[in-house]
Amino acid sequence: MTKSRNIFIVLFLISTSFFSQERSVDSLSRLEFQEIQELFLKSVDDSLVSNIYVQAYLNKAKKEKDSLEIAKGYFLKIISNGEDEKFFHLYDTIIEVSKNLKNQNFPATAYFDKGVYYHRKYLYKNALDNYIKAAYYNHGSRKEHLEFLINQSLGRLKSTINKNQEALTITKKCYKYVVEKNYRDENSPLYYNVLFSLADTYRKMNYLDSARVYTRLGLLDKNESDTSINYYHFLLLDGILRLQNKEYIEAEANIARALPYIEKIQDQTTIASGYFYLGKAYSYLNNEEKSILNYKKVDSIFQKTNNISPEYTNAYQQIIKHYKKEGNIEEQLNYTIKLIRVDSVIDNRYKYVNQEITNKLDIPSLINSKEQLIEQLQIDKKQSSTATFVLLFILSGIIGITAYQYKKKTFYKKRFEELIKTDKPKERVKPTISETSPPDIPKEIIDELLMKLSKFEETHSFIDSKITLNSLAVKMNTNSNYLSKVINHFKQKSFATYIKELRVEYAFMKLKSEDKLRRFTIKAIAEECGFKSAESFSKTFYKVYGIYPSYFIKKLDDLA
Structure with a gap:
């Protein structure tokens, strides 16, 4: 009966298109929420039609002053518009409407989706803020599954900022969940995503045997004839592991075979990973030309996305080393400047690993290296005074900024050491307090x-x-x-x-x-x-x- 009723409504809407949209929405609003939602799901690929159902859903929810259904209505509106960024503000509307609800999936779901959005934009602090709030409000019927999704995202985030031990603990918990829920048997992407994260985290922690075990699980489950991209993700990871195991020929073959498929999905972070490790493989195989070409591709992705993992900064150092060997001072300077910019981005975006990054890049040595390059340029390019002056001016500014940052970090370290010894803030000079009280107060x-x-x-x-x-x-x-x-x-x-x-x-x-x-x-x-x-x-x-x-x-x- 319900199915016949729904078909009748759809046919009625089509056959009476001369009526106003408002009248159609009003008619739909008389249905039950579940009925409107089912109609919406059947038309979700047609935003024009699905938005009519969304408006009907919202009108009914607002008329009945039902906060939960209003939140659901706005959520359907986001889905209907393909998560268009101009509808991003609706997450805040959902949160405001549902913040006082008890034992419901909102606002936790809205906070989680916001976190995923910021994560994709490399805004890690914003992502973390929203993941934590999602966990705090997670009291609805989907609590267990949403907890898994939050943990999965937190694991990825912690791995991204090289908090690998914390990432491993969280990802193990996620793996236990997908196995217990039989996601592997269902051939679910969730299972393979967690499996890949687990293998990659073991790799980053240098637990190569464990990393290989989980990588082979992924390769066995996803044969190459499968159209899923999962196989090529695991093939790329297998290549990286072979590289770490000094199997350079096999490593180059697997990474080179995986990259074309991974490039199709426009996952820039994974693509950068492929280029970086392919560059390393060619370096070990003494093919410097191809090695530098792939390292430069890592830089091209950074220029496009303004995002890079601390793991891949070595690409710049290898390029600089290459041009130093060739005696190309201009390119040395070019990539030295780029490396400093990379360091600045990492310093701001990956603040939890600042110390590690600083040690790797060795800022004082980098400054000294630039000064030597400038001196060499002054000797070699006296004739091109204008170009040299502009370049020196830019480099001097960069050196000054870098030196200031280094000096500031040194000061902060000293200040921290002073503070940790006391339970009170540093005494500040205060004006002498008059012994007389304000005369107009008893x-x-x-x-x-x-x-x-x-x-x-x-x-x-x-x-x-x-x-x-x-x-x-x-x-x-x-x-x-x-x-x-x-x-x-x-x-x-x-x-x-x-x-x-x-x-x-x-x-x-x-x-x-x-x-x-x-x-x-x-x-x-x-x-x-x-x-x-x-x-x-x-x-x-x-x-x-x-x-x-x-x-x-x-x-x-x-x-x-």
Whole structure:
């Protein structure tokens, strides 16, 4: 009966196209939500028709004031429009509508999808923020599966930033899930994605035997006649493993065979991986021309995407070495400049591995190398004074910036070492407090307010992000004018500064003592301590302690 009814509705819509879209939507809104959704799924490939069903769904949900169904309606709208970026803001609408729902799949699903979007854009901090929020709100009927998807994404993210041990722990958990759910028997892409991540993480940790076991599982399950790209992903990984096992001829053959298929899916990160390791294979086979050609392809992907894994920076060093051997100073400088830019991108995007990257690139040596190249250019190219002047000006600026960054890191390290020895911020010079109290406030009121402020600090009430001067004055049974004057006089700072500094001192102590908090993002820590934005928190933390909270957390983790 239901099927006949649905067919009738579709035919009715087609045969009465002269009626307005609004009237069609109104008619559809009388159906049950499930019926509208089924019609939507049948027409999802036709955005014009599917959007009519979406509008009907939303109209019905809004009319009934059903928050869950409104959230579902907006989710269907995103699907209907092929996840077009201009509809990305609807995720925030879904989150706002569903934030107070209990035991539902929203807003967790919306946070997760946002995380995936940012991950694809290489915005790793934003991705992590949303994955964590998705995990926090994950209380719906799909809790177990969504937890798996979140863990899978977190594993990939941690592998991307070379947190390989953490990535391995998470990916093992994901592998256990897909095996228990029989995804392998169902030939599901989820199984092969996890299997590949597990093999690749073992490879990055140099557990080559384990990496080979899981890679061979993928190759056995996905024979070459299969149209799925999975086979060629595993073939590429097998080539990389053979390279690490010094089987250079086999490595080159497998990587070269896999790359054309991987290039078809436009996965730039994996393509860069293929070029880099093919370049290494040719290098070991003493074919320098092909080696450098593939290393340059790694750079071409970076120029296009502005993204590169720390693992592939060696490509630039090999190109520089090649041109140094040829005596081509201009190309040496060209790729040295590119390497510095790569370092800058990695330093900003992969902040959790800054120390490792800095050691690999050896910034002081890089600066010295550039200075020597500049000196050589001055000798060889005296005639082309204009071009040389422009090049030297650019390089001097780069050297200055790089030297400044190096000096700043050295200062931060020293500052951290000072801070770790104390439980309090560095003493700041304060104006002398007059012994006389504000003349227009009775002494008993001052004493009472100072006592209440002391309790306010001891109970950490300042982490409430909604606190204002007026609201605090009400709680203390006084007026805002009295409270402001007492804080200005006895704390020697404005109310806003007083609150912000209490919050960062609280954060400082919590970060030192609770490693769990250090796993939060800066934004999440800021919100935990009462700040409304990560930027305000970071600026205040720097003002009080002389270093940024991200650096402080990283150094604390290094000590752990």
